[in-house]
Amino acid sequence: MNAVLLIAVPLIAAFLSIISKKIAPYLMLVVGLFNLILVFFIPEGFVIIGGFSQSLGINLLFDSFAKIALILVNSLVLIIFFLNIKKYGSYSSILLVALAGLNGLLLTNDLFNLFVFLEIAGIAAYLISTSNKKPTHTFHYLVLGVVGSSLYLFGLIILYAMFGTLNMVDLIGKIQLSGNYKNLILPFLLMFIGLGVEAKLLPFNSWVKGILGKSNTLSGPIFASVYAATIGFVLGRLINNLFMFEGSLLTVVIVILSVGILIGEAMAFASSKAREILLFSSVAQASIVALLFTNGIIIWAVYLIIANALSKLVLFLVINKATEDTGTDELDALQGLFSKNILVGITFTLASLSVMGLPLLAGFAIKLNFLTELASSNQIMLIAIILISTLVEGIYFVRMLVKLWYKGENEVSVKYNLSFKIVFVIIALALLVFGTYSTPLNKLDNSIDTIQEVVNNG
Amino acid sequence: MKNLLALFGSLLLALGIILALSNNTLFPSFGEADLSDRVSDEYLTQDEIDALGSANIVTSIVVGYRGFDTLGEVTVLFISSLGVALLLGSSAKQKRLELNFKPNFMLRVGSRALFGFILLTGIYIILHGHLTPGGGFPGGTMIASSILLLYLADDQFRAKIKSFKILEGVSGSLYVIVGLLGLLLATYFMQNFLPVGTVGDLLSAGVIPIIYILIGLKVGSEISGIIDNFLTEEEAK
Amino acid sequence: MTMFDIISLVIGVLLIVIAFLAINSKKLIKAVLFLSALSMLSVVAFVLMKAPDVAITEAVIGSGLVTSLFVFTLLSVRRGESK
Amino acid sequence: MIQYVAIILFVLGLYGLLVNRNVIKMVISLNIMEIGLNLFIISIGFVYDGIAPIITSSAGTGALIYVDPLPQALVLTAIVIGVGTTALALAIAKSIHVKHNTFDLNEVEETV
Numbered sequence: 001m002n003a004v005l006l007i008a009v010p011l012i013a014a015f016l017s018i019i020s021k022k023i024a025p026y027l028m029l030v031v032g033l034f035n036l037i038l039v040f041f042i043p044e045g046f047v048i049i050g051g052f053s054q055s056l057g058i059n060l061l062f063d064s065f066a067k068i069a070l071i072l073v074n075s076l077v078l079i080i081f082f083l084n085i086k087k088y089g090s091y092s093s094i095l096l097v098a099l100a101g102l103n104g105l106l107l108t109n110d111l112f113n114l115f116v117f118l119e120i121a122g123i124a125a126y127l128i129s130t131s132n133k134k135p136t137h138t139f140h141y142l143v144l145g146v147v148g149s150s151l152y153l154f155g156l157i158i159l160y161a162m163f164g165t166l167n168m169v170d171l172i173g174k175i176q177l178s179g180n181y182k183n184l185i186l187p188f189l190l191m192f193i194g195l196g197v198e199a200k201l202l203p204f205n206s207w208v209k210g211i212l213g214k215s216n217t218l219s220g221p222i223f224a225s226v227y228a229a230t231i232g233f234v235l236g237r238l239i240n241n242l243f244m245f246e247g248s249l250l251t252v253v254i255v256i257l258s259v260g261i262l263i264g265e266a267m268a269f270a271s272s273k274a275r276e277i278l279l280f281s282s283v284a285q286a287s288i289v290a291l292l293f294t295n296g297i298i299i300w301a302v303y304l305i306i307a308n309a310l311s312k313l314v315l316f317l318v319i320n321k322a323t324e325d326t327g328t329d330e331l332d333a334l335q336g337l338f339s340k341n342i343l344v345g346i347t348f349t350l351a352s353l354s355v356m357g358l359p360l361l362a363g364f365a366i367k368l369n370f371l372t373e374l375a376s377s378n379q380i381m382l383i384a385i386i387l388i389s390t391l392v393e394g395i396y397f398v399r400m401l402v403k404l405w406y407k408g409e410n411e412v413s414v415k416y417n418l419s420f421k422i423v424f425v426i427i428a429l430a431l432l433v434f435g436t437y438s439t440p441l442n443k444l445d446n447s448i449d450t451i452q453e454v455v456n457n458g
Numbered sequence: 459m460k461n462l463l464a465l466f467g468s469l470l471l472a473l474g475i476i477l478a479l480s481n482n483t484l485f486p487s488f489g490e491a492d493l494s495d496r497v498s499d500e501y502l503t504q505d506e507i508d509a510l511g512s513a514n515i516v517t518s519i520v521v522g523y524r525g526f527d528t529l530g531e532v533t534v535l536f537i538s539s540l541g542v543a544l545l546l547g548s549s550a551k552q553k554r555l556e557l558n559f560k561p562n563f564m565l566r567v568g569s570r571a572l573f574g575f576i577l578l579t580g581i582y583i584i585l586h587g588h589l590t591p592g593g594g595f596p597g598g599t600m601i602a603s604s605i606l607l608l609y610l611a612d613d614q615f616r617a618k619i620k621s622f623k624i625l626e627g628v629s630g631s632l633y634v635i636v637g638l639l640g641l642l643l644a645t646y647f648m649q650n651f652l653p654v655g656t657v658g659d660l661l662s663a664g665v666i667p668i669i670y671i672l673i674g675l676k677v678g679s680e681i682s683g684i685i686d687n688f689l690t691e692e693e694a695k
Numbered sequence: 696m697t698m699f700d701i702i703s704l705v706i707g708v709l710l711i712v713i714a715f716l717a718i719n720s721k722k723l724i725k726a727v728l729f730l731s732a733l734s735m736l737s738v739v740a741f742v743l744m745k746a747p748d749v750a751i752t753e754a755v756i757g758s759g760l761v762t763s764l765f766v767f768t769l770l771s772v773r774r775g776e777s778k
Numbered sequence: 779m780i781q782y783v784a785i786i787l788f789v790l791g792l793y794g795l796l797v798n799r800n801v802i803k804m805v806i807s808l809n810i811m812e813i814g815l816n817l818f819i820i821s822i823g824f825v826y827d828g829i830a831p832i833i834t835s836s837a838g839t840g841a842l843i844y845v846d847p848l849p850q851a852l853v854l855t856a857i858v859i860g861v862g863t864t865a866l867a868l869a870i871a872k873s874i875h876v877k878h879n880t881f882d883l884n885e886v887e888e889t890v
Contacts, residue, residue, distance in 0.1 A: 004647040008634050011533060015630030018540065018623050049526045050640070051649035055497050058526040090544075097537045104530065112852055116530035119859050123534060123866060127541040135874045136886055139801060142870060146808055146863050147795065150815055153856065154788070157815075157849070161822040162484040164496030166848075178484060186478045461797045468793035472786050479785075488781040489826040491846055498823070498848045507833060515831035515844070516748045519851035531855045538862035545869040583751075591747035591832070595858055596755040603759060677858075681760065684865050688767040688872075699826075700779065707783035714787050714810050718794035723802050723881075730806050737813050740780055744824045745845045747832070749853045753816070756861050761809065768802070768868045772875050 003047045003062040006035055006070065006103045014096035025085050028092035032078035032099065039070045046109070055170045061109040065302070069106045069233040072306055073226055074099070076313065079423055080221045083317070088131060088218045098124035098222075102230045111156045111166045114234070118149050122198065125227060128219050129211050137210030144207045148197025155190030162187075172241055181246045188243050192253065195238070199231045200286045202260035212279035212316075216324060220275070220316035224282050225309040232286065232305040236293040245294055253294055258385050260287035265392040274319045274329045277396055281355065282312055284389055292370055295379065300370035307362040307434070310427045311351035317420060318348045325414045331400060335408025344416050345405060347424035352397045354431045357390055362434035512588040512663040520593065521666045525648045528669075529633065531595075532676055536630060539680040539687075546687045569611040576604040584674035588663040594670040598677025605682045609689055619686055622679040629675040636665060636672070703743060710736050727765040734758040781821040787814025799883045801871040805864060812860040816853045823849035 013031045017024035044067070047060040077099050081092070101120035108114050122145045129138045160166055162183065163174040175184065197204040212223055239245070245253050264284030268277045285308050292301035322337055323329040338345025354361035357368075367390070374383050416424075479485050486492060493499045501515055501523065512518035520528055580600030587593030640649035650664040710733060717729035734757045741750040791811025798804050823846025831847035871881060878886045 002641060008638060012631045012634045015627045019627040049647050051644060051646040052523055056500060057523045093540055097533060113527055116527050120530055120533050123537050130545060135870050135877055139870045139874060142867055143804055150811055154815060157819050157822055161486060183482045183484050464793055464796045468789045472789040475785050476782055488821055489824050491823055491825050493846055496846060498846045501847055502844055513833045515847040516850045519847055520854055524851055527855050531858045534859045534862040538866045541866050542869040545873050592751050596752045599755045599760055688764055691771060703779045707779055710783055711786055714790045717806055717810060726803060726806050730809055733813060737817055740817055741820060744820050745828055745830045746820050746850045747830050749820060749850050752854055752857050756857055761861060761864055764865055764868055768872055
């Protein structure tokens with residue numbers, strides 16, 4: 001089995017799906033399922049394309065880091081599509097291309113190839129955001145996205161001019177030989193900013209409010225969990241293997257990210273709309289993930305991405321379905337949403353408490369572990385910032401939960417399908433299991449640690 | 459005032475980038491790139507040229523060494539034509555956009571005459587992609603622009619979009635299938651499995667011409683689809 | 696100064712001036728035409744830097760196709776406004 | 779020389795995005811930015827006295843200096859990707875016009 005199939009099969013399906021619109025949704029389901037099964041049968045290692053020696057051609061790197069990411073992304077896309085198959089079946093060709101693009105982003109070991117997949121995933125994202133029916137916001141997103149990927153391309157071309165290769169493993173070797181970090185500040189900053197647009201890092205994320213704040217049951221979960229997770233993994237790989245921030249650049253990046261966390265939480269605190277609270281909270285979470293990667297806490301950053309993707313999936317699905325039925329996402333108007341949907345309410349509560357990091361849930365285990373790691377490297381400032389953000393999160397999530405549980409004056413009637421409920425329950429259970437029985441997480445530790453080794457040995 | 463400030467800031471940014479690049483000891487100054495430090499040096503060695511059999515090195519990089527990028531590139535065009543169709547309406551209840559002019563005799567006859575020439579040039583460029591500059595992308599666009607001429611010549615003309623869709627889908631999947639054949643017949647995805655022949659012959663370079671023909675067909679049909687979408691509008695109700 | 700320097704100087708100045716005009720011109724159709732001219736000049740620059748493949752592609756796709764897409768967009772809109 | 783011009787074009791595109799609120803002008807600015815970037819990429823691979831990387835039967839491969847072919851291949855990809863995004867952006871611009879009857883984002887915000 002070859003990892004290329006994860007990209008090639010969705011592409012063939014996408015090309016064929018435009019011939020007949022009727023079969024397209026089923027193709028998407030079959031391909032999604034096929035990919036999800038395939039991931040488990042691929043041996044780890046480099047995947048050569050075209051049969052050229054490593055630096056001449058393009059190759060993919062399938063390691064345990066990529067494997068975890070691929071399992072998460074492929075299963076989430078399948079779940080989200082399955083839930084929306086009736087309403088948004090016409091988006092199946094686009095989702096197939098998006099799937100290919102996201103898998104490519106996670107697998108590729110070539111910087112320019114990464115740019116191509118960034119564009120594929122990006123254009124698919126603009127198109128998915130058209131389902132919000134807000135063309136001005138989509139346009140804004142497109143402009144920022146194109147600027148971001150152009151900056152990334154600019155940075156990587158400077159790197160090519162300096163070192164003469166695009167292959168990541170080769171490049172890392174050559175950078176380590178050159179020794180002088182000062183020359184690398186400009187290209188790395190350009191690439192980081194470029195990826196920061198998609199990764200929702202402040203101040204490059206002004207698109208998020210228009211897109212996620214107006215999202216529906218398809219675009220909300222796709223952006224908040226699938227794209228956020230993918231770009232988090234990609235950023236993690238680049239930060240840890242390529243950028244390895246040093247000196248003044250490290251300070252700049254950490255300041256940007258810390259400010260991102262604080263502003264994100266403050267905006268969420270100030271908002272009264274359910275979707276905006278969730279989206280600003282995910283802006284803050286994205287910055288936390290990037291911050292962990294810059295501090296070299298890879299394992300817990302990966303778990304944080306996974307836990308966030310799962311809980312944000314539940315949160316956005318619940319709120320967006322309610323908004324679709326009632327036509328508003330003002331918290332006051334949604335008062336008492338859970339008084340009739342107790343099961344949904346419980347899962348929503350569990351998911352939001354996990355984001356906050358309460359004991360017994362996955363978020364707690366993760367937060368505890370990365371805080372101890374930060375403490376062991378004496379990062380008092382960062383610990384303070386994360387604790388403040390947790391406190392603010394606690395306030396606005398509890399405020400939101402109280403509003404949603406207690407009955408208001410007017411009746412809110414939202415009906416959740418059985419398939420929605422099943423997904424919610426499974427995810428809530430997963431969050432509980434990972435929170436109380438964290439051995440599976442620790443077991444994975446050893447395998448994730450090997451990313452750096454693969455690069456060093458390769 | 460605000461504009462002037464923005465202009466000033468932008469130019470300052472440009473100056474910053476230029477200064478940073480000229481202070482960068484590893485960054486070669488313009489016109490003095492040293493190829494021996496780069497991977498490109500190997501593309502130009504006789505062994506590599508013989509291995510791929512394409513006289514145009516850019517083509518052998520685009521379709522051969524970095525063929526995976528090109529697959530992605532085709533996908534970008536594919537998804538954007540899909541998106542244009544999604545945004546500007548499906549082809550079912552569409553009519554031609556009324557242009558502000560009636561095509562006169564010269565335009566009608568002239569563009570029909572040119573249609574053949576441009577179509578042939580496009581096909582020529584695609585077929586000689588591995589020998590001369592050009593290739594599937596400009597060639598495919600030329601084919602599409604010959605169809606654009608038909609649109610301009612006749613304000614009732616509409617291409618058969620459904621058959622374009624089929625052509626697009628089939629040529630795209632054939633491209634991936636050629637890649638998968640490499641996986642089956644040789645060892646790797648997109649590996650060449652045909653004899654390369656002599657460098658410089660029309661029938662040489664293994665799968666490169668085949669892939670370029672598929673790309674040309676796909677790009678041509680995609681861009682024709684985009685043009686059709688831009689030149690039609692929804693039927694007034 | 697060699698011939699190459701003189702030509703590249705002329706083209707460079709023209710590129711910047713036309714880009715500035717394209718950004719700042721009030722009429723949309725003028726801006727589109729300036730963009731087309733900019734693209735055509737960049738073709739010359741590509742040829743100057745010995746990139747014939749890129750030059751052909753930019754001439755056909757960048758200059759031809761993109762300009763026509765812009766013009767079609769403007770045409771479809773102008774008709775709607777006159778109504 | 780051309781390298782500096784390319785960087786200035788890229789920045790001028792950014793400037794255009796900052797000052798223009800008309801969607802068509804913004805797409806034009808994006809295109810200017812892309813042209814600048816493409817010129818920059820090609821300028822990276824240029825060598826004085828180099829020739830285009832095409833093997834002709836009349837000349838051997840021995841002593842000739844070629845310009846770097848890899849950036850040219852990258853730009854080919856970048857140009858096509860640019861066309862894809864431009865077409866999509868124009869389609870979105872058109873649907874903005876259908877919905878709000880203007881290309882100007884300032885006016886759109888007033889009507890909403």
